[in-house]
Amino acid sequence: MQIRNLIFFGLLVFVPISIAARFLGWGDLVVFVTAALAILPLAGWMGQATEEIAVVLGPSWGGLLNATFGNATELIIALVALNEGLVNVVKASLTGSIIGNLLLVMGLSMLLGGLKFKEQEFQPILARVNASSMNLAVIAILLPTLLGITSPTIEETVLQRLSDWVAIVLILVYGLTLLFSMKTHAYLYDAGVADLGLSDLEDKDAAHLQASTEAGHEGHSAEHKPKLTLWVSVLLGATLLVAVESELLVVTLESATSQLGLTEFFTGVILLPIIGNAAEHATAVTVAMKNKMDLSVSVAVGSSLQIALFVAPVLVLAGWLLDQPMDLNFGPFEMVAVAVSVLIANSISGDGRSNWLEGALLLAAYLVLGLAFYFIPVTEALA
Template sequence: MNKILYILLIFIPISIAAHVLGWGSEVIFITAGLGIIPLAAFMGIATEEIAVVVGPNLGGLLNATFGNATELIIALVALKSGLVEVVKATITGSVIGNLLLVMGFAMLLGGFRYKEQEFQPTAARLNASSMNLAVIALLIPTAVEYTSSGVGESTIQTLSVAVAIILIIVYGLTLVFSMKTHAYLYDVGVADLESEGEEEQEKPNLLLWVGVLLVVTLLVAVESEFLVDSLEEATESLGLSALFTGVILLPIIGNAAEHATAITVAMKNKMDLSVSVAMGSSLQIALFVAPVLVIAGWIIGQPMDLNFNPFELVAVAVSVLIANSISSDGQSNWLEGGLLLATYLVLGFAFFFHPVVEGLG
């Protein structure tokens, strides 16, 4: 895996050259996307190494904050460029991708090696309840828009900011719950994570990894600029709608390293950690990243609300429903993984053939 990451680093200078020399939007889009994948991986590695030094509480908060930093950076760049509908599609795609694609592959490949794999059902059910709240919160502004006449954009924007603040508070409460008051429910996953880190390095150099994190974050911002600037023209020439790109491609690019981690640990029979990565990432997108984007859009004058395309909400609700159903018993097998992947493929084809709507150019 490390060799692949190092090989993919070559796309960073290639994307810079493509941007400077004007090699075309398709080349810039593809090379920037490939360049972000190893950067996201190194961001995750740096965060984990720093967490080992600063201790479990601060380290857990650091991991929670930087868990979806790559996606947040890409979304903020897109928001700054006025691609609000693409940002919304990316939020949808991230939730769907983590619950169906990541957890699906983890259960499928882990299930091929081990007949039955077990994980903490109580934590899974708590995550499921939090995801249900997130779906309701994302649904409400759209429901208000579609069931009322004469509701202005400013009203929906204000409602979205209020909902965003509530979701961020809930996210904070989930962190307190998982790291403080009920940390024992998550002990298995944390122990697995620590053992994974100990295998690689006993005493990390704090200054080195802080430097790596800063450099990588800067490079992610640069590559995200290239990716977003070339997105509309590139997707049009490649025959892809911006909706499909936002829901399917961008989340895979931003989350590729995290996906690989969840699948790798599942194949080592550490399904607790794998489910924690997949469901935890979805929760962070819904309860933290989406609200932060709403508030950021309000601050910078790019109105970003939670009034989603109804089909996107249907896709998220379907994903949460089947993921919660499969994870509720605390056991998994290869067939359940296959069911999650089949659902993802069905939704993927639906988004591919979904007609382009206004604002998704």
């Protein structure tokens, strides 16, 4: 059994502990911390189950499944928070997810991979395609914010309607990116890993990641046919438990963050994205240290794209269904932070090469932004 799976099994003990802490009245801080720790392995099992099922379903359905459930944990947490009326926390978590994937995850991957290998390469054409998609997504998401800043007298209902239409456009663009990556230009995404045989992969988890990245090559599917019923049960069970733990996390968020001396805004930008994406982050760093930088960059940038093109629009439409005022009108500082993160990430990844210094620069940028989010007053951040 892999070390990662052993850790996942060990952390599962926090599932009953968090539930017991809630019902036995151990305090909001204990519930918050144990629920956060419980979500970490559940997110990992959801990711592994998705990859296993994708191997069985084949290229088209498998790729669609991975694309849909790639950020399922974070989406569930955000939906629970949105249902509780924590709209600003949800917006902050979207901002933090984009920033975290582009700066923290890619930075750690380049740093640790660069310490082991002097220089690593990945396909520059994919970097350019991802950069173009990311630029479009950021412009579309931040457009309502810019409109609100430049037209102070505009009504909230107008911004809400604009956000609804922008959300629909972004979902359509997301569908086009799936068509591009899985059908018309799938060879671009296969080229970076097509020459890697299973013997080159050092563990089972990396093999599954390769399978999902390649949208399920037939040869791999023939050699590895996981039990579909078993992994579907794991996926459903983990999803249900994530929903339960997310509820515990959200209802204790305000009290727990106050006891920790943190603002809800900082928690949404920094803590919640790390909790929801920890397993995916670990995967990106692991494959980078195995000199599979194509896969690592795909995980980091792909996750940011999914947040911007799929998760954010879904939450806007969900806000309409839940009667919560969820729009794309972010705070000015959030807008600047996302734009800066995309600019830095694109400038560093554009040449298709990376080293440890570039990773350190990305991490430094994330640290500086994190400090700013920590010290900035919430009223100013959301003004």
